[in-house]
Amino acid sequence: MIRIEHRPSVSPFVAQLWRAHASGVETMTSVANSTWELVVWTEGEQLLTSVRGPETCATTAPVPLDSSSLGILFAHGVHMPHLPVTGLVDAETPPRPVRDGAFLLREGSYPLPTYDAAEQLVERLVTDGVLVRDALVADVLDGLAPTVSPRTVQRRVHATTGLTLGTIRQIARAREAALRLGDGVPILEVVHELGFYDQSHLSRALGRFIGRTATELAQGRHARPLSLLYSPREGAGAAAPGRSTGRDR
Template sequence: MPIESDHRGSDSLYVARVWRGRTSGVHQMTSIATSTWELVFWDQRGVMHAAVRGPETTASNAETAGDSASFGITFAHGTSMPHLPISTLVDGGRGSRHVTDRTFLMRGEQWQIPDFDDAELLVAKLVRAGVLVRDPLVHEVVQGGVAPLGSRTLQRRVAAATGLTQGTIRQIDRAREAAVLLGAGVRALDVVDRLGYFDQPHLARSLQRFIGRTATQLRQPDPAADPLSLLYKPEDPARS
């Protein structure tokens, strides 16, 4: 396969998902929209890189490194970095300077690069150092809870912690879930009914905007098409 990947949940309240992947002979992929941000490490031709990648509000074409191995920590809604406002990262990112085989620079400090199995150790260190903070109310609201706050105050807190509005988060996560269901063989009409789309055209527009695929393309993938970036159902894996 040109792209091999797997992912796991986490028992950390700050982490939504930990993933790793490997590409072989792939120079372009479809990067699907995501409502979360992540810390990514990748080895390209023996050189290690590190970057923070923000939420992506639309599907886009992305160049890849051909043959490379990558690893990432996807952070839960409500987790943010005071020194790097997430609003500046939406549909973009920021690379780390002075990356070695074992360390990377963040907030002017050197940190040990973790691996797939011990990512939470790095997260715990970043939390203790104040590099990462968490707004539990934002996580609760995004998961469907009701907040004891006025709508404007809540909107400001969600935007500050995620870089997005609640509506945009819901749209992106619903499209991702629809893509997972269609890929599993669920009929488009059933996806419309299950996820609350108005009709099939509404589903089609959402898929095109956030996933870059039609329902048919998701149910019957074209082996010649650019591969999709990592796709999984947007849920709370620590509690699934």
């Protein structure tokens, strides 16, 4: 089982914070996600960190035995100029060991984040210029009308997310569909509410981005655990109590 707790953040730089513990499983289905993240995890006696880029499709990922992990999912538009996210799509940086409670990022050493106060690390990264936010990208993905040309929007979205607007929206819709099916909403109702053409269109999206069929999600039948599956609507700026579930990550 993989148990995970996650919460949104009041920081405009953060989409979600999560922590998890895994036991008795060797693999999980890592669902597609349009945001990138900083992850800290245990692997045997080692404590490691890595930056993981967006994932454009569901994949099978290994799970270290009896491991704990913590992650900061950064909001759309947030990026590290020294580590372009365009080069991290469906990839990650090599794991780095944590030494004396600190990890290296760019040329600095930073204390490990905690689940309850990860925003303190984020604020320091912003102050040091490691993290930069393009507010235009965040506004566009929140549904606001841009004041620049569509070509400029696409360029800036791609530069800060590594993805196109279309891909980001497709991933968000598939994730929302998976959550609604898991909550018991009928398949045809999900098709209608989320704007899929038909049930076949929904099935293709779920297979590509979630790695599950609509029936499996509706019945809660999973051959292996799913990674963190939060609603794209749970964005930054809306603090809420943490949620815990045994089906995630």
